[in-house]
Amino acid sequence: MLADRGIRTVCLQLACPDGESAAQRVRRVSAELREIEADLVVLPELWATGYFHFDAYEAQAEALTGPTLTALREVARERRFHLVAGSLVERAPDGRLYNTTALVGPDGEILHLYRKIHLFGYGSAEARLLTPGTEVGAVPTAIGVIGLATCYDLRFPELFRLLVDAGAELVAVVSAWPAARLAHWRVLTRSRAIENQVNLVACNLAGGHAGQRLGGASVIVDPWGEVLAEGGQEPGLVRADLDRLCPAEVRTEFPVLTHRRLGLPSPLART
Numbered sequence: 001m002l003a004d005r006g007i008r009t010v011c012l013q014l015a016c017p018d019g020e021s022a023a024q025r026v027r028r029v030s031a032e033l034r035e036i037e038a039d040l041v042v043l044p045e046l047w048a049t050g051y052f053h054f055d056a057y058e059a060q061a062e063a064l065t066g067p068t069l070t071a072l073r074e075v076a077r078e079r080r081f082h083l084v085a086g087s088l089v090e091r092a093p094d095g096r097l098y099n100t101t102a103l104v105g106p107d108g109e110i111l112h113l114y115r116k117i118h119l120f121g122y123g124s125a126e127a128r129l130l131t132p133g134t135e136v137g138a139v140p141t142a143i144g145v146i147g148l149a150t151c152y153d154l155r156f157p158e159l160f161r162l163l164v165d166a167g168a169e170l171v172a173v174v175s176a177w178p179a180a181r182l183a184h185w186r187v188l189t190r191s192r193a194i195e196n197q198v199n200l201v202a203c204n205l206a207g208g209h210a211g212q213r214l215g216g217a218s219v220i221v222d223p224w225g226e227v228l229a230e231g232g233q234e235p236g237l238v239r240a241d242l243d244r245l246c247p248a249e250v251r252t253e254f255p256v257l258t259h260r261r262l263g264l265p266s267p268l269a270r271t
Helices: 022-033 054-058 067-079 151-155 155-165 179-196 246-253
Strands: 006-013 038-041 083-093 097-104 110-115 140-142 144-150 172-176 199-204 219-221 225-232 235-245
Touching: 006 022, 006 199, 006 219, 022 038, 022 067, 038 172, 038 199, 067 083, 067 097, 067 219, 083 144, 097 144, 110 140, 144 151, 144 155, 144 199, 151 172, 151 179, 155 179, 172 179, 179 199, 199 225, 199 235, 219 235, 225 235
Parallel strands: 006 038, 038 083, 144 172, 172 199
Antiparallel strands: 006 235, 083 097, 097 110, 140 144, 199 219, 219 225
């Protein structure tokens, strides 16, 4: 069934060990990517800097033309796969810093960018150091219409509804989700796939850095909420074949998205 409609999907679940520089990590990850055969590869959130290395954000921030994304674009072009490049601390032309995710095509071109909207402030300096994004969208590709989200976004279902309204059939989530709330991760990734009838690929950091433990458990979920593959808590590859046409077929068979009732008055307005 998947011979002409399958998406060979890989989450490259990474660790950010203390003592390894960002440049070393980029070289290591580039070498790992060159060994992967896939149609779509997804990396975790802020894997080059390490999400919890807040004191490194300013020094390691770079433009989209900087060394990290340039190296990843070269690999995507060599290997001819779509690559969700995790995220990086982007220094915008106006000097502001963003947590930015890029979707790179098999030709090495940037197809789509997403700046994280929901910055985390609970025991985290992210919301203080970075600027929230303001735009949500999805982009047509040869493997379907893809939308992007980042970590804490999973707790905000309205963002995923906006992605569906933009046409998303597959949502890639890059994350640095902590081990302490791994149960929430498992519920939320499946919920976002089921309620939006999308293929969902969520790649999380593993291991530990800056005294924090990351959850791993990167997951690939189909629109029915079936878990096709899930990682453990150590670095490694998580692989599954996604069905490119499954979202459209599920939406036809069980058209829940057409039953949405929007614009109803709030009960609070009548009190």
